[in-house]
Amino acid sequence: xxxxxxxxxxxxxxxxxxxxxxxxxxxxxxxxxxxxxxxxxxxxxxxxxxxxxxxxxxxxxxxxxxxxxxxxxxxxxxxxxxxxxxxxxxxxxxxxxxxxxxxxxxxxxxxxxxxxxxxxxxxxxxxxxxxxxxxxxxxxxxxxxxxxxxxxxxxxxxxxxxxxxxxxxx
Numbered sequence: 001x002x003x004x005x006x007x008x009x010x011x012x013x014x015x016x017x018x019x020x021x022x023x024x025x026x027x028x029x030x031x032x033x034x035x036x037x038x039x040x041x042x043x044x045x046x047x048x049x050x051x052x053x054x055x056x057x058x059x060x061x062x063x064x065x066x067x068x069x070x071x072x073x074x075x076x077x078x079x080x081x082x083x084x085x086x087x088x089x090x091x092x093x094x095x096x097x098x099x100x101x102x103x104x105x106x107x108x109x110x111x112x113x114x115x116x117x118x119x120x121x122x123x124x125x126x127x128x129x130x131x132x133x134x135x136x137x138x139x140x141x142x143x144x145x146x147x148x149x150x151x152x153x154x155x156x157x158x159x160x161x162x163x164x165x166x167x168x169x170x
Contacts, residue, residue: 029106030099035157036120037098039149040127043142051092059091061127063100070107070131071100101127110134120150 032040041047044062057064065087068074073081074096076089083089090096105126109118112125112134124146125134138146 030102031109031118032098032102032105032123033120035153036123036150037101039120039146039153040101040124041094042149043124043146044127049094051088053088058088059097060094061091061097061101063091063097067104067130068100071102071104072107074100074103104131124150 038047041060044057045060047060049060052058054062063071068087068091073086074090075081075083075086076093076096079086079089090100101123105123108126108131110122110126110131111118112122112129114135115121122134124142125136125138128138128142129136
């Protein structure tokens with residue numbers, strides 16, 4: 001498994017020359033659940049892992065360059081943010097793309113639907129509409145697939161909990 005990094009550039013002037021150093025750090029704040037990521041994937045691309053970009057949105061989550069930048073410009077281990085292909089390499093990798101979403105949602109997480117919670121419904125709206133427009137109406141097809149997936153995940157979770165309780169009783 002790869003580790004994806006944020007990169008920070010620290011530059012200083014020394015002896016009349018600019019010296020720059022790149023410092024990497026791991027993705028640690030992950031507000032989006034695995035179930036939610038699966039629904040974002042299913043809704044965005046049907047989880048089609050073909051390395052493809054459609055209208056500038058790439059990978060299984062159909063991430064745009066702007067979203068990637070806001071998500072911290074994560075890179076694969078042998079890339080840097082300055083690499084010509086860093087964006088497409090990351091967002092076409094499911095793990096790097098998922099970490100990009102985690103960073104974006106950690107940075108911009110907000111209650112988009114007014115229910116006083118920040119949860120997967122809000123992350124879906126932010127993913128599709130952006131953090132500045134997430135209170136808008138989701139396109140019908142996106143909302144239909146996304147809500148159906150969320151409902152299925154809740155039903156699976158309820159069945160698993162019921163089975164676990166049944167096992168405790170027996």
